[in-house]
Amino acid sequence: MSEGIEKTFIFKQLFDSDSCTYTYLLGDAGKRECILIDPVLEQAKRDLQLTKDLNLNLIYAVNTHMHADHITGSGYLKCLSPGCKSVISRNSGAQADVYIDEGDFIAFGDHKLKVLNTPGHTNGCCSFYSEEQGIAFTGDALLIRGCGRTDFQEGDPAALYRSVHEKIFTLPDSTILYPAHDYSGQTSTSVEEEKRLNPRLTKSFEEFVHVMQNLKLDYPRYIDKAIPANKVCGLFDLPKESREEKIVNADTDAVGNLRCTTDQGVATNATSAPCVQRCQATGNRFADVTTVPLRNGPVLAEEILRNCSVRL
Ligand SMILES: N[C@@H](CCC(=O)N[C@@H](CSS)C(=O)NCC(=O)O)C(=O)O
Numbered sequence: 001m002s003e004g005i006e007k008t009f010i011f012k013q014l015f016d017s018d019s020c021t022y023t024y025l026l027g028d029a030g031k032r033e034c035i036l037i038d039p040v041l042e043q044a045k046r047d048l049q050l051t052k053d054l055n056l057n058l059i060y061a062v063n064t065h066m067h068a069d070h071i072t073g074s075g076y077l078k079c080l081s082p083g084c085k086s087v088i089s090r091n092s093g094a095q096a097d098v099y100i101d102e103g104d105f106i107a108f109g110d111h112k113l114k115v116l117n118t119p120g121h122t123n124g125c126c127s128f129y130s131e132e133q134g135i136a137f138t139g140d141a142l143l144i145r146g147c148g149r150t151d152f153q154e155g156d157p158a159a160l161y162r163s164v165h166e167k168i169f170t171l172p173d174s175t176i177l178y179p180a181h182d183y184s185g186q187t188s189t190s191v192e193e194e195k196r197l198n199p200r201l202t203k204s205f206e207e208f209v210h211v212m213q214n215l216k217l218d219y220p221r222y223i224d225k226a227i228p229a230n231k232v233c234g235l236f237d238l239p240k241e242s243r244e245e246k247i248v249n250a251d252t253d254a255v256g257n258l259r260c261t262t263d264q265g266v267a268t269n270a271t272s273a274p275c276v277q278r279c280q281a282t283g284n285r286f287a288d289v290t291t292v293p294l295r296n297g298p299v300l301a302e303e304i305l306r307n308c309s310v311r312l
Pocket of ligand 1: 140146147149222
């Protein structure tokens with residue numbers, strides 16, 4: 001790795017104290033691109049402001065999995081920062097702009113993360129590894145001296161044991177691990193530490209399964225609203241200001257697709273999947289508009305201008 005590339009790597013660890021979630025901002029100072037891993041809805045504005053302070057363009061809001069304890073910030077970030085795409089594992093069953101799977105790379109500028117499928121807490125759990133930096137983001141698969149629970153959302157202790165032992169513990173011992181949560185104030189660990197000290201993952205396979213089947217934890221407080229919202233990567237139940245966008249202009253492009261500009265300066269194409277999905281999620285009549293033949297474009301645009309406020 002050249003010294004130049006090393007120096008362009010930006011890394012910030014952010015925290016949401018309500019859900020004890022870590023969000024990670026990774027960026028390339030040269031190419032000015034960045035990603036957020038596991039953004040939280042309530043912190044989306046904070047996180048986006050940090051990308052702006054650092055003069056970075058947010059290209060991806062990446063989810064390690066479909067969370068059950070908080071709503072992802074990826075939907076709101078897409079509204080606040082057009083151009084940002086939501087990312088989640090194909091195995092998660094959630095909707096997103098970009099689906100990832102084992103061996104894929106998430107690239108930002110000259111940097112990249114390798115996707116490792118690490119199911120067990122949920123089917124779609126992924127970890128992300130940067131060989132260049134010697135770091136990995138383990139989501140809820142491996143926590144510091146702990147691991148994700150396996151008692152709901154297709155949780156499977158046997159799968160989790162294999163994921164940790166075969167995908168995470170086979171990374172170099174020096175790899176620094178960053179989890180999606182910590183409940184005791186710690187910030188990172190390493191492969192070497194967890195192989196030696198993790199009270200659950202140092203057990204035999206059989207003991208681990210037994211421990212995980214008898215944790216008897218309370219369900220997360222926000223599970224009932226978090227899972228439905230995260231199935232669409234946070235594209236509903238958004239904060240009020242993001243739902244009050246009004247169309248101020250609408251026209252058609254060369255092939256007849258409807259384009260709308262809203263009072264927040266957001267250009268949306270009514271034929272794009274996220275827009276249709278947002279509209280369908282809110283039951284807005286604008287949901288009916290999927291394609292607009294060119295000859296009908298101006299008429300329909302006028303009607304939309306008269307009648308519609310897109311409720312994102
Ligand atoms: N008290 C929190 C939820 C805590 C919790 O269940 N954390 C999950 C990860 S988020 S689904 C977990 O896997 N914990 C592992 C453990 O051993 O505690 C709330 O109410 O939100």
